Amino acid sequence: MTKSTPPLSNTIADIKALIHRESRRVTSYDVAMLAGVSQSAVSRCFKPGASVSKATYARVMEAARSLDYTPNAAARSLITRRSNLVAVILSDTVGLNYPDILTELSRQFSLRGMHIILFNLPTEAGIDQTLAEVWQHQVDGAIVAVRLSAAQVAEFERRSVPLVLFNRNLADRTVNAVVCDQEEAARAMVTRLAAAGHKRFAMIDGPAHSTAAQQRKHGVATRLAELGLALPLSVEGNFDYASGARGLREIIDRFGGVPDAVICANDLMAIGCIDTARHDFRLDVPGRLSVAGFDGIAASRWISYKLTTMRQPLHSMAQAAAALLLGLVADGNATPERRVYSATFVDGATARLGPPA
Amino acid sequence: MTKSTPPLSNTIADIKALIHRESRRVTSYDVAMLAGVSQSAVSRCFKPGASVSKATYARVMEAARSLDYTPNAAARSLITRRSNLVAVILSDTVGLNYPDILTELSRQFSLRGMHIILFNLPTEAGIDQTLAEVWQHQVDGAIVAVRLSAAQVAEFERRSVPLVLFNRNLADRTVNAVVCDQEEAARAMVTRLAAAGHKRFAMIDGPAHSTAAQQRKHGVATRLAELGLALPLSVEGNFDYASGARGLREIIDRFGGVPDAVICANDLMAIGCIDTARHDFRLDVPGRLSVAGFDGIAASRWISYKLTTMRQPLHSMAQAAAALLLGLVADGNATPERRVYSATFVDGATARLGPPA
């Protein structure tokens, strides 16, 4: 009998027609009307841990389901001041080429009901424009893997937007960061290569704007100097395969011959360098020339390369960055923390590490 | 003289103190007060093409700047019903491993002041949960590269959320999509290989849930049949390097020998297959065994491989997807469009294409 149905103020069809006529969205008022409760009751039903009776909850949820109601995040964000949005700011040269990072970040955040707004900079120049857009979206926090000026970092603080830097060092400020110690990694690599008796080094550097590249180069140079070896001939690359290939040609050209070892600022360039050495110059790697990289990307493990490299624990780092940020979002004034990871040496097959043949 | 300054209702310091005391955000009212105009005047200044006098505009902007005011996207979205947010829904297996796609999408959208909310599914199972989150965020549109049921597609329509499928076919519905004709690509590859006299084919297939893999396999199988060749022995892989390596071993095992050609459902598996063939089985590729892939990823062009493959125009496709979606956002009821791209054959060095030696 119709009498046994719950006291609906209107039928589903009526309400749907009304919404359509006014061409608006389904709101909690519509659900309330259908369920025969107040709007605030509906709101409470969608808030975990609110006090609602079993019966009310069931009727509200049923009404919501039949109207396809979903809370409006914009309206919620307006009043709660939480958007459940996290900005992830990357740059073309480095960010998306390491899919692990975004994958892990995305996983961690969606586990807590938060989502990523992606800001991918073609060039790190336009960052101020990007930040303006970040502020508009009222993000709850940001993970930034591009270079930030002290002023820009300060703006995050002024706006109380938790910030975690990823693999970016900012010398003069205490700011939350997850980094891999690039200089230490570079020194470790040099130590290994030098111990094996390599004397004549060359380096294929990364782009000038990359702090990781700078630190790797600095580590290489200082460690070599400590060991009494000459500073390496260094040519600039931009982290891609082609510049590894170009780099080797330039080195052989300017060096007037083949050095003992080429250290590349990342794996991709190392792979380009190795391919060119083997195929174009017919050089035995590592027999005649040792080549090493940094990162530990997937391709570095391929059978054709088995690259000798310093592997960054990117997965753990991404996880840590997410955890750090989530902590800051929960507790606004936690003390700045800096998590430093070490790269691990990967004993590959592209650098001679034993005594010379 | 102080008299020459604009008639500010309050000093900057006063207003900042007020805001801080009430611990709220800087609003357009604060800017209005500082600039000595109404709140709606401020609002108009931030709306491109609104009618504001030069003088007012200048004073408002100056006030906004000195207060670090930024419009609140949530509040704006509430009234305009535009969030300037686009959902991009990918899955682990396919999405982030092709960085070009996200890079280009991000570029195109940010050019129009829109931004990407990233939804990266660990598994395509949890998609309903993901969609619920998409609805909450009131996105202006979505680009989806995972499998969607007809019901799920219908829900986009019901909610008037423009949808563009990326490399996903949905047979029974007319829905906006940008796809690459995988079956045609597969047929083209088979035609080439067969013309060179390959007789005994094998295939390393993609994961079952990938429509692209299904279509590639179907194209391979049907074209082979048309040419009077046996259906290939097919083993299942999951699109990664390791499964290419495993795949070849399994093929040789089950085949009881080495086939003439192995067609892999993507480049990454092809590379794994080639490495294993050359290093573990000491097979000459392409002399003794031809290997081909699909996609045209960056590594496929590396000197060590020069992979024979069918290259998808991912860059153009991403561009088209963004353009299509932007068109739909501008004009809600544009007619469904399906843009089909063709893969181009890349005459690499891993498959014999001339007469047998």
Add this chain to the structure above:
DNA sequence: TTGTAGGCGTTATCAT
């Protein structure tokens, strides 16, 4: 060109 007033859809407060 400018100001006034109302509403977007939700959560939070405070009664009841």
Add this chain to the structure above:
DNA sequence: ATGATAACGCCTACAA
């Protein structure tokens, strides 16, 4: 446990 009411910060007629 539930309901009325006041924000949240902005846009947009409409009137001036």
